[in-house]
Amino acid sequence: MAATTVYKEPAPKVGHTENPLESMMSRFNVAAEILGLDDTTYEVLKAPDKQVIVNLPVSMDDGHVRVFEGYRVVHNTILGPSKGGIRYDKNVNLDEVKALAAWMTWKCAVVDIPYGGAKGGIICDPSTMSAGELERLTRAYTNSMKDVFGPDRDIPAPDMGTGPREMAWIMDEFSKTVGQTSSAVVTGKPLVMGGSLGRTEATGRGVMVSCLAAMSKLDMEVENTSVAIQGFGNVGSWTAKLMFDKGLKIKGVSDISGAYWNDNGINIDEAIAYKNMHAGRLDGFPGATPMDPNELLTSEVDVLVPAAVEDVITEHNAPYIKAKLIVEGANGPTAASADPIIYGKGISVVPDILANSGGVTVSYFEWVQNKQGFKWSQDMVTERADRIMTEAFEKVYAVSQKYNCSLRIAAYVVAIDKVAQTYKFRGGY
Ligand SMILES: NC(=O)C1=CN([C@@H]2O[C@H](COP(=O)(O)OP(=O)(O)OC[C@H]3O[C@@H](n4cnc5c(N)ncnc54)[C@H](OP(=O)(O)O)[C@@H]3O)[C@@H](O)[C@H]2O)C=CC1
Numbered sequence: 253m254a255a256t257t258v259y260k261e262p263a264p265k266v267g268h269t270e271n272p273l274e275s276m277m278s279r280f281n282v283a284a285e286i287l288g289l290d291d292t293t294y295e296v297l298k299a300p301d302k303q304v305i306v307n308l309p310v311s312m313d314d315g316h317v318r319v320f321e322g323y324r325v326v327h328n329t330i331l332g333p334s335k336g337g338i339r340y341d342k343n344v345n346l347d348e349v350k351a352l353a354a355w356m357t358w359k360c361a362v363v364d365i366p367y368g369g370a371k372g373g374i375i376c377d378p379s380t381m382s383a384g385e386l387e388r389l390t391r392a393y394t395n396s397m398k399d400v401f402g403p404d405r406d407i408p409a410p411d412m413g414t415g416p417r418e419m420a421w422i423m424d425e426f427s428k429t430v431g432q433t434s435s436a437v438v439t440g441k442p443l444v445m446g447g448s449l450g451r452t453e454a455t456g457r458g459v460m461v462s463c464l465a466a467m468s469k470l471d472m473e474v475e476n477t478s479v480a481i482q483g484f485g486n487v488g489s490w491t492a493k494l495m496f497d498k499g500l501k502i503k504g505v506s507d508i509s510g511a512y513w514n515d516n517g518i519n520i521d522e523a524i525a526y527k528n529m530h531a532g533r534l535d536g537f538p539g540a541t542p543m544d545p546n547e548l549l550t551s552e553v554d555v556l557v558p559a560a561v562e563d564v565i566t567e568h569n570a571p572y573i574k575a576k577l578i579v580e581g582a583n584g585p586t587a588a589s590a591d592p593i594i595y596g597k598g599i600s601v602v603p604d605i606l607a608n609s610g611g612v613t614v615s616y617f618e619w620v621q622n623k624q625g626f627k628w629s630q631d632m633v634t635e636r637a638d639r640i641m642t643e644a645f646e647k648v649y650a651v652s653q654k655y656n657c658s659l660r661i662a663a664y665v666v667a668i669d670k671v672a673q674t675y676k677f678r679g680g681y
């Protein structure tokens with residue numbers, strides 16, 4: 253794929269400090285130029301519609317009150333109510349949330365689901381907080397956002413550091429403020445209370461499906477393909493499990509405790525069982541040997557799946573990457589400064605806004621089911637999600653061929669074109 257196309261992104265600035273918002277904007281600018289996007293739509297899309305910053309006083313277990321800062325950024329709602337996860341992490345910041353919100357707009361447009369984009373975050377370290385503290389924090393955040401959230405306004409979901417438990421608290425707290433049970437206000441809920449079959453594994457499944465689609469374009473065979481995966485949380489562990497079940501050889505995995513390597517392939521069922529029995533960490537896993545986490549990204553594998561945080565692939569390590577294919581499970585794992593290097597090496601990249609869009613796709617199914625008051629079977633969810641992922645991949649691939657550009661720029665072109673066309677029909681400015 254990439255080897256036959258011409259690179260079209262601006263060269264990195266000298267001394268560039270990685271910033272996900274700048275990375276998002278530099279790709280957006282290239283796609284806008286390809287499309288000949290009009291100035292008004294460009295100005296509307298380059299900044300978020302709404303940015304909310306809240307102060308959240310929370311009683312801690314030791315009796316003192318700690319004040320947390322939280323954000324919700326709504327990037328755009330021209331395609332429908334805004335959608336996007338909530339991140340709990342000590343490194344959350346407003347620029348990051350703004351980039352993540354814009355990526356949600358592009359992602360929903362790429363898979364053609366009727367949502368705009370948003371993202372939320374709270375600066376906190378969930379690994380050091382008790383369940384009670386996290387519940388009080390989540391309820392305080394939901395209360396502060398009661399005029400932002402709504403089943404037809406803005407619909408949160410899980411992201412790093414959050415999962416079904418937090419989504420259940422959000423649903424309960426929001427329902428209390430509106431005086432009726434409001435299942436469709438949030439997705440990624442536990443199954444018993446309106447969650448969808450298939451949501452937990454949906455993002456990893458989409459990563460696996462788009463990886464196989466890209467491998468087929470590159471004539472890569474499943475049996476001979478080795479993989480390294482950074483991050484072993486929801487996205488990383490499900491990607492690993494589903495790729496392992498398909499017969500790919502997962503040689504390296506990592507989490508915050510370190511990286512682990514087995515040249516003969518890691519038994520992912522054993523790795524997940526070990527993690528579940530050891531406080532969610534792989535530390536001490538006997539089925540692989542510890543390695544330097546920095547070396548995982550440049551290890552001798554065919555496919556690299558970054559599935560943890562932003563900006564892990566930069567101009568500094570990109571020259572040493574050996575994989576032929578990068579499939580971005582995480583949002584924004586590749587800084588824009590690395591793009592020309594990766595492209596120049598002929599490495600294909602299935603970009604985040606395509607590769608990890610399986611999660612929001614099944615969130616959309618959950619929202620539809622909540623509104624219908626009807627539950628879909630696992631087969632129905634899987635078949636529909638796989639079809640959407642495959643069609644989105646083929647569409648992005650065709651655009652990359654048409655404009656002779658990378659899959660990343662092609663995905664932005666598909667997304668921005670849909671949003672811009674909708675603005676033309678709806679008017680309003
Ligand atoms: N959940 C979803 O449905 C979706 C998530 N994403 C994106 O996928 C990425 C991961 O999210 P998710 O899996 O939900 O988050 P989780 O919190 O479930 O998992 C994050 C994983 O990354 C690990 N990690 C964190 N920092 C590092 C690091 N520096 N090096 C290696 N591993 C690290 C964590 O380790 P440890 O557990 O040891 O702390 C954990 O294994 C994020 O970019 C998120 O935005 C995108 C689409 C949907």
Ligand SMILES: O=C(O)CCC(=O)C(=O)O
Binds near residue numbers: 335336410615
């Ligand atoms: O499931 C969702 O609604 C959003 C998931 C998310 O935050 C993401 O795709 O980055």
